[in-house]
Amino acid sequence: MAGDRPNVLIIGGGFAGVFAARRLKRANVSVTLLDRGTSHVFQPLLYQCATGLLSEGDIASPLRHLLRRCRNLRVFLGEASDIDVAAKTVTARRFDGSTFDIDYDYLILAAGARQSYHGNEQFEQFAPGMKTVDDALAIRRKIISSFEIAETLPTPALRKPWLTFVISGGGPTGVEIAGQIRELAIRALSKEFDSMDPAEAQVILVHGGERVLESFHPSLSGKAQKTLDKLGVTTVLGRHVTDVQRDHVITTDKKTKATEQIDTHTVLWTAGVEAVPFAGAVAEATGVTPARGGTIPVGPDLRVAGHENIFVVGDVMSLDKLPGVAEVAMQSGHHAAVLISRVVDGKAKADSPFKYRDLGTAAYISRYHALLESGPLRLSGFLGWLGWGGIHIFFLAGSRNRVWTLASWASTIIGGSRGERAITYGDPETARRPYP
Ligand SMILES: Cc1cc2nc3c(=O)[nH]c(=O)nc-3n(C[C@H](O)[C@H](O)[C@H](O)COP(=O)(O)OP(=O)(O)OC[C@H]3O[C@@H](n4cnc5c(N)ncnc54)[C@H](O)[C@@H]3O)c2cc1C
Incomplete structure (x- = not known):
């Protein structure tokens, strides 16, 4: 890389960071992409990794490989921990805990969000969120081992808390994981257990709102509800999960404040996100007041x-x-990169406002059922499912991942089983066990 070109530092190799990096490929700059992981993770399919349909390799593409054609770019593994805006330096932590500094002329902060427990961080030890590959594998560990433990227990009463799965949050991720656990139980596992029927599994989706999938048109969320009902998911509306313990959760009615206990060993948390901690350091250093969930307010030009x-x-x-x-x-991410290119090239319109083009949203409910909404277009059922599949394959990074994902989907549709059910016991250093 040429030493006299302006340095652009991108923090985060998610969708925003990768799109910025790709656009800067043609710019007269030297780019450093810093990420605390080695891969670009396709978060919309994390729940399929958690439920044994896809492997972590199918949804995570190595950043070095993905961006190998960006000749003006280098990739660093490290977690940004501090920033000095006067010196234009970001400090990052290496994997071994030591730190190093990266100088920048332009910074693109694309570090994303993490799961939010809304001030109840103590829930996290019993109720993992779904934001990283680690989360997906921890959830897979919990789900698969629950069925395995249930198989060794002699009575339905003893099995019940192991076969009760509570999901907090009825947005797309909550609905998707709820549907997938039921599908796993009634399709993939149904013929593989001897002492019990995996279909005994009860999946309870707890949502504070009046309907699931509130970001979709009410007619679509109504159709999603019908599909969930048919699949055997129990939906509890107008209640929040207000306590999570090792062997039970408490839900509270929003209006009456009446509480209810559900005995369970598996609680999954999908209710809300907040900015990653490094956003706080950037807000403080730049003197801006963080917005909702710790996100950083920007002007129209980002x-x-x-x-x-x-x-x-x-x-x-x-x-x-x-x-x-x-x-x-x-x-x-693309827009920020365009503006930096224009400044570097001395071109006009280096402060053009960002104009978002809403291309629509999609959510998977169960096999052959998905929602797709784009402007006036509203698809559900089989057509929605085809549209959902097409969009996800299109945006999944890397042709290898596209092929393997399609193959895994086809094999599950044809054979019914799910091949990615291996569980590990976590990193011995941090002693993560399936049940804390
Ligand atoms: C389970 C799930 C399902 C979803 N489904 C959909 C969907 O169907 N459709 C849709 O449009 N959106 C969906 N989303 C949302 C979508 O994935 C996010 O909006 C998108 O990933 C945001 O991209 P980003 O680049 O801003 O952040 P991210 O993709 O989160 O990337 C941020 C990157 O920054 C890195 N990072 C964080 N902190 C640091 C640090 N301090 N130092 C270095 N690196 C750091 C992270 O490792 C990560 O690679 C889903 C999200 C989840 C979690």
Whole structure:
């Protein structure tokens, strides 16, 4: 890389970071992409990894390989921990705990979001969220070992808490994982257990709102509800999960405040996200007040006020109530890169406002049932499922992953089983066990 070209530092190799990096391939800059993981993770399919349909390799593409054609780019593994905006330096932690500094002329913060427990961080030890490959594998460990433990127990009463799965949050991720656990139980596992019937599994979806999938048109969310009912998912509306313990959860009615205990060993948390912790360091250093969930407010051109060289994109950015979805991340990452290219080339319109083009949203409910909404177009059932599949394959990074994902889907549809059910006992250093 040429040493006299402006340095662009991108923090985060998710949708926003990768789209920015790809656009900067043609720019006269040197790019460093810093990520705390080695791969670009396709988060929309994490739940399929968690339920044994896909492997972690199918949904995670090595950043070095993905961006190998960007000749002006280097990739660093490390977690950004501090920033000095006067010196234009970001400090990052290496895997071994030591730190190093990276200088930048332009910064694109694309570090995304993490699961939010809304001030109840103590829930996390019993109720993993779904944001990383680690989360998906931890959830898989919990789900698969619950069925295995149930197989060794002699009575339905003893098995019940192991075969009760509570999901907090009725947005797309909650609905998708709820449907997948039931499908796993009634299709993939149904003929493989001897002492009990996996269909005994009860999946309870707890949602504070009046209907699931509130980001979709009511007619579509009604259809999704019917499909969930048919699949055997129990939906509890108007209640929040207000306590999570090792062997039970408490739900509370939003209006009456009446509480109810559900005995379970598996609680999954999908109710809300917040900006990653490094966003706090950036907000403090730039003097901006964080917006909802710790996200960083930006101007229409995605720059932080008073800091012409700092752009914030994707889930960590706050702009006009744009949703935290992949499309916003991709388009905003691309836009920031376009503006940096224009500044470097001395071109006009280096502060053009970001205009989001909403291409629509999709959510998977169960086999042959998905929702797809794009402007006036509303698809559900089989057509929605075809549209959902097409979009996910199109945006999945890497042709190898596309082929393997299609093959895994086809094999599950034809054979019924799921091949990715291996569980590990976690990193011995941190002693993560299936049940804390
Ligand atoms: C389970 C799930 C399902 C979803 N389904 C859909 C869907 O169907 N459709 C849709 O449009 N959207 C969906 N989303 C949302 C979508 O995935 C996000 O909006 C999108 O990933 C945001 O992209 P991003 O680049 O801003 O952040 P991310 O994709 O989260 O990437 C952020 C990157 O930053 C890295 N990072 C974080 N902190 C640091 C640090 N301090 N230092 C270095 N690196 C760091 C992370 O490792 C990560 O690689 C889903 C999300 C989840 C979790």
